[in-house]
Amino acid sequence: MTPTDQRQRERSVFLGLLPWTERTVVARALRTETTGGLVLLAAAVVALLWANIPTLNSTYEQIRDFHFGIPAFGLDLSVQHWTADGLLTIFFLVAGIELKRELVAGELRTPANAALPVVAAVCGMAVPAALYLATVWAGGGSAEGWAVPMATDIAFALAVLAVLNTHLPAALRAFLLTLAVVDDLGAILVIAVFFTADLNPAALVGAFAGLVVFYLLQRYRVRGWWWYVPLGLTIWALMYNGGVHATVAGVAMGLILRTNRDRQAGESASPGERAEHLLRPISAGIAVPLFALFAAGVSISLPALGEVFTQPEPLGVVLGLVVGKTAGIFAGTYLAARFTRARLNPDLAWADVFALAVLAGIGFTVALLIGELAFPDPAEAVHIKAAVLIGSLLAAGLAALLIKRRNVVYRRLWEAENLDEDADGIPDIYSRQSQPSTSSDRDTVD
Template sequence: MTEPATGTPRRDRLRRSRAGRLFVPPSPGESTRIGEILRKETVGGALLIGAAALALIWANTPWRDAYTGLANLTVGPAALHLDLSLSTWAADGLLAIFFFVAGLELKREFVAGDLREPARAVLPVAAAVGGMAVPAVIYTVINLSNPDGLVGWAVPTATDIAFALAILAVIGRGLPTALRTFLLTLAVVDDLLAITIIAIFYTADLAVGPLLLALIPLVLFTVLVQRRVRSWWLLLPLAAITWVLVHESGVHATVAGVLLGFAVPVVRRSPGDGPGLSEWFEHRWRPISSGVAVPVFAFFAAGVTVVGQSDLAATFVNPITIGVVAGLVAGKAIGVTGATWLVQRFTRAQLDESLRWVDVFGLALLAGIGFTVSLLIGELAFGGGTEADDHVKVGIVVASLLAALLAAAVLRLSARSRAVASD
């Protein structure tokens, strides 16, 4: 059916009307896939919270030395320089799975998802940039008098999607589904920016030889997946070799996961081919990422001892701790909300009729839950087990709890007022 005057299909007219609004629901083809991702990430978020809570409790009991001993237990072949502690294996190895899935999701969103349309991509991209820039500035300003702490400027820039979605699942009843979709899309862009920051700013010593050698298995992996090869006995060894060589190069090994994810094709060869290879990989690896890799990393990274510490008060007033808390809670809220307002101001797009600005602010507060990647950046910046890294951990835990509580209060108040208005 076409418009009488222009012959424009109704579908195109609907697309134009949606482009003039912010936080529109996903297109029909994306709804089912996004719903499945949200369910898996929500379950993963619950496991993440449980693992972090267990680590915090164990690290503050009389058996805390057993926790520390487990985290520092070294395993792996020394000949390959892979005799690493369990906590390092979790950060460098298991999180590579997390970033592999992130790479799959990033490529799919920008190649075949809603973000391939510039009008729909501008908002989550702008919100992610604002949500990283403002926290970094706040942290830096607070630590100007503490030069040793400035290296941690990127700690409060990341959003933990699994943790945030788990909280949103509890407090988000009665809120439009567009909020969950936007939070997921925001986190996708956030992951891309985070891995870029890690690769550029937290690579201390670069060994060019291993990095160039890593291109060989990476190219072979790319050729095979482009030919739609799914044989694990071919792909998994190539992925493992790529990871080892990137690890040896001095670039954080999680970058290998993103590069491998980018190599996987998204578009199907023909409609009758069934799920695309990217979708096939994501279906198999996302449960491992959300259910195993991230919770295990959180278990080893979140354990910080505060009971019996004579200088506990000094930890809470340390510029690193204050910078992390202020950056995640205030910086994310200001950055995401401010960037959204600027997009609305300069594109003249309007909020979708199902949303209000208080919803946007509540979601921006929720983006202040920065756990997994923030903990990783803290370890890269200050070194695991250092006093500064303990300040980072305390700041992340406090900030994530504050962000969750404030977001719950704002979003529940919004949902309650929406329910009253509809009666």
């Protein structure tokens, strides 16, 4: 069998062994996200306690609603808005870099490889939205929150896996990461198209011009943070004042950053790699937890919890996350595998894909953000936030039961993937087969 035939065969196996280079990149990203996810869980718990202890909840509200900034630039925002519009831009910038890397060197670089995760992610966004709309239509509610149950929170999901102490194979974790990356792109498109304020054409033209300059700096290999940081802040401020949610600026800049190394220019790491290395810990350990701290502070009471399951809007969110996400991702994956003739890894079962689909129902960070945009009235937003919390917890609990049930199988596969008897730093399973090169190993002139 020729190397080309071997690569074709490997690509036809769904959830098979990842190439070593790709697995190294994915493992590094997941390690940071897992740690950040644990911090995120802690921040969410602190927010709930802070908002529900009678002697402290007034302090929470005062800090959350405190305004500061530069009014002359239209940036006099509350602490909550600074975390949502400012710090989350870092999160979406990292998401943009991840998406660019997937398109250039990862699972999305060819149509054949991209079909499964993209179809699964799209179905995982469309079915929850449709289920939400059906629920509010039957109950006479508002359709404004249709996008709330669409997104997967990769950090929260990985934190659940860390708490469970599972040994999920690298391919399953990578598939979950790819789903979340496509989810993030869908979420930012929804935010940009459907949740915009009154547009300011002059500011938007300025933001677009800034992005063009950003691209030219990348094109001509200009290095130095003193170019990019002021330019990035300017683009962000113009995007915010233009009426488009400021996090769109983060994704746009992430997609512009090069993720391939230019060896002719003497680069040991691409700009995207350097930016991700610097910003991912800030995103996972600071930006997202602080957003959660000031977004998840929901006053919980028995009547409020009851309204989550009796009012159509929050009920639609819960059903969308728990039922819609599971059904959409599993059905999309199964159908895509059948039509692309992909062969499921014989060491795994479709029950593993189903468990992963349930886990993807955790929609914490982006769901809370879209909930705030869709329901600006605090009285309405409280029930939506409570629904996001409950739906995410239900999805996490169900996924925990399903994954723990298969953890013996996962441990065996994990041990086989990581066995390194010759102590050369590369698992033995990779030394027994030739690995296809990825585009990240090649010179680039993009």
